[in-house]
Amino acid sequence: QQPVQSPQAVILREGEDAVINCSSSKALYSVHWYRQKHGEAPVFLMILLKGGEQKGHEKISASFNEKKQQSSLYLTASQLSYSGTYFCGTEILISNFGNEKLTFGTGTRLTIIP
């Protein structure tokens, strides 16, 4: 089952902050975040493992609440280069050895305007 992402689309002015949410109905082993620009392949941002670890990547960070099966991606002081569609990918918890399937959400389109 695909995770649910919200919002579906958001428009920001340069310098504003954004939060993108990803929610699953199943227990998760990890959550992955990718960004895709129009006409290009998805590009990896970060992985969060069960354990509630928060990670950062420049001005982009994320959290993972394994009890709620939710992850949030935080973009602070957004730049024009942040525009694109953001996808979360979820690895469902089956065993302690990880999973070989990554299920993606339908994406959040982020538009940054000057």
Place this chain on the structure above:
Amino acid sequence: NAGVTQTPKFQVLKTGQSMTLQCAQDMNHEYMSWYRQDPGMGLRLIHYSVGAGITDQGEVPNGYNVSRSTTEDFPLRLLSAAPSQTSVYFCASSYKWQLYTGELFFGEGSRLTVL
């Protein structure tokens, strides 16, 4: 390193024709997969492989076949193309099949149109 290479980048087929999308990686990755991307649907897993000789189905496998005879190559075959298979196809690989261990590396995509 070339990374993940997909061919062709564009293809137009008629209903009922067959074709193979090629995918090759030169990173000695254990795991390879095929996704299709349709507007509003995100990326959906078609088939995947955790090593040479081992393949399994993803979320939307119907109408597609795969094989993994070598670590490097993972071709996707459409046996009898249908308009519903019009999509952008991405091949992706990862160092280990336990996907929490690392990122997926995506190819540039193959845009397929079935008339």
